[in-house]
Amino acid sequence: MLLYLTKQLCKRSGKKRFFSSVADINPNEANDFFDIPTPTTIPFIGSRLSLWQALSTQRLHEFVDNKHKKLGPIYRDKLGPISGIFVADSEAFKTIFSQEGRYPKHIIPLPWIIFNNEFKYSRGLFFMDGEEWLPCRTKMNKLLLKGDLKWTEACCNIVIENFMNQLQDGEIENLDEKIYSTFLEVIVSVSMGSKSYLKHRKNITPLVQHLAGNVIKVFDKTMKVEKWNVNFAFKWGIPQWKSFEMSMRKSLNFTYSLVDELMKICDDESLLVKMREEGINNDSIKAIVADMVLAAADTTAYTMQWMLYLVAKNKEVQEKIRTELSIPNSSYAKNVLRETLRLYPVAAFITRFMPQDCILSGYKIPKETPISLSIYTTGRQEKYFKDASKFVPERWDREQDHQVTIAASLPFGLGVRSCIGKKLAEYELQKTLTEIVKKFRVELCNKTDIKMRMRMVAVPSERLRFKFEKIC
Numbered sequence: 160m161l162l163y164l165t166k167q168l169c170k171r172s173g174k175k176r177f178f179s180s181v182a183d184i185n186p187n188e189a190n191d192f193f194d195i196p197t198p199t200t201i202p203f204i205g206s207r208l209s210l211w212q213a214l215s216t217q218r219l220h221e222f223v224d225n226k227h228k229k230l231g232p233i234y235r236d237k238l239g240p241i242s243g244i245f246v247a248d249s250e251a252f253k254t255i256f257s258q259e260g261r262y263p264k265h266i267i268p269l270p271w272i273i274f275n276n277e278f279k280y281s282r283g284l285f286f287m288d289g290e291e292w293l294p295c296r297t298k299m300n301k302l303l304l305k306g307d308l309k310w311t312e313a314c315c316n317i318v319i320e321n322f323m324n325q326l327q328d329g330e331i332e333n334l335d336e337k338i339y340s341t342f343l344e345v346i347v348s349v350s351m352g353s354k355s356y357l358k359h360r361k362n363i364t365p366l367v368q369h370l371a372g373n374v375i376k377v378f379d380k381t382m383k384v385e386k387w388n389v390n391f392a393f394k395w396g397i398p399q400w401k402s403f404e405m406s407m408r409k410s411l412n413f414t415y416s417l418v419d420e421l422m423k424i425c426d427d428e429s430l431l432v433k434m435r436e437e438g439i440n441n442d443s444i445k446a447i448v449a450d451m452v453l454a455a456a457d458t459t460a461y462t463m464q465w466m467l468y469l470v471a472k473n474k475e476v477q478e479k480i481r482t483e484l485s486i487p488n489s490s491y492a493k494n495v496l497r498e499t500l501r502l503y504p505v506a507a508f509i510t511r512f513m514p515q516d517c518i519l520s521g522y523k524i525p526k527e528t529p530i531s532l533s534i535y536t537t538g539r540q541e542k543y544f545k546d547a548s549k550f551v552p553e554r555w556d557r558e559q560d561h562q563v564t565i566a567a568s569l570p571f572g573l574g575v576r577s578c579i580g581k582k583l584a585e586y587e588l589q590k591t592l593t594e595i596v597k598k599f600r601v602e603l604c605n606k607t608d609i610k611m612r613m614r615m616v617a618v619p620s621e622r623l624r625f626k627f628e629k630i631c
């Protein structure tokens with residue numbers, strides 16, 4: 160898989176070797192770790208205060224972006240519990256993914272670690288490491304990233320058709336909530352299979368709506384407790400911790416019971432049955448699927464909103480999507496999605512601990528140093544994307560040479576630990592976009608400038624409102 164991706168990226172970046180930086184730097188010439196630029200702030204208070212400010216205004220991406228502007232593509236910082244380096248350099252990204260080892264490790268939010276340890280919930284892929292993670296991940300790759308995925312597409316199509324039936328002329332009330340529930344319902348329908356979903360959807364839809372409310376709270380409460388010293392918050396049981404703990408328990412308990420029920424009614428073409436056939440035991444199935452439910456909704460729902468926002472502001476893009484619908488194998492909708500994720504990567508940071516010492520951007524990095532890849536920053540840099548602030552889906556066109564640096568926009572990550580839901584997400588997002596644009600002209604009703612805010616994932620600074628006009 161990694162070899163395939165590497166070849167693809169070589170082809171597109173026009174370079175001979177994608178991971179060129181690995182061999183090109185002589186370790187003796189590299190600079191010392193402590194020479195990496197670091198912000199000058201009042202010791203301790205300065206960095207905590209600015210972090211607190213960045214977190215409470217949900218502007219962590221801008222905070223980090225400004226630091227890169229001042230200090231360059233790599234800098235060292237202590238961000239509360241996370242003390243490590245921040246990297247905004249496509250060559251360094253390649254080095255990281257090529258040297259991340261057999262069992263890549265990422266940072267897990269501290270409240271979630273404490274919660275899992277304290278209450279002994281077994282969790283899915285995102286939380287697993289090493290020997291536990293690899294066999295499960297290999298089996299899940301086979302089911303969700305390789306081969307024929309028509310069975311997942313069949314599930315998406317039914318749920319999206321249902322969503323389309325809720326749209327009409329005019330401003331759609333609570334569109335964001337409808338989008339959220341729809342994408343949550345997709346992962347539920349994939350878990351149970353399209354036939355079973357069709358049979359039981361009347362009962363499933365209200366459960367999904369209830370779950371959506373809980374899942375939203377988990378992300379919100381995690382953000383709120385992270386503004387505090389999390390160990391302190393947990394130890395003293397402050398209200399922010401209690402509220403986070405409650406939302407997490409509710410969501411997980413509800414999701415586990417839902418998966419239990421789905422296991423009884425799923426059909427042969429379902430994720431649950433396919434996981435069983437791969438030899439994954441029932442407890443692990445429950446934990447993996449429950450986590451996917453949590454990972455699937457926010458990421459896809461907000462990407463859908465950003466995509467609608469951008470096409471609503473760019474009428475010519477809408478028109479082109481409509482025109483290209485008649486062209487077989489047109490990749491235009493896919494390019495719209497790629498361009499949306501370049502400007503608004505819902506996962507604005509990807510993290511890693513390297514298993515051995517490495518050299519990044521000319522500096523020696525000791526093994527196990529927490530590394531944060533600033534995906535938001537690289538996606539908007541002029542040196543990687545011409546007219547970087549403009550929304551130009553055509554720049555991703557394979558036929559034309561618009562000089563995109565693929566490794567600077569990695570919304571799903573790269574390599575063996577990249578997003579397991581990538582193909583599912585790409586299909587459902589493109590399908591929903593084309594169905595909407597085929598039937599409606601989309602207009603943005605918000606009058607103020609919309610900014611990106613970090614609520615674990617990248618969300619709009621205010622509720623997006625759209626007006627739909629039916630195309631006769």
Ligand code: HEM
Nearest residue numbers: 284285451454455458459462506571572576577578580584
């Ligand atoms: C636009 C949609 C999505 C985006 C941008 C996205 C992005 C990401 C990113 C950046 C990672 C971390 C990769 C890394 O550490 O290298 C990730 C991991 C993950 N994603 Fe997604 N994701 C999306 C949708 C989904 C969906 C629909 C699912 C569920 C089917 C999903 C399930 C997961 C899981 C389980 C992991 C952890 C994988 C592991 O650690 O092995 N994601 N995603």
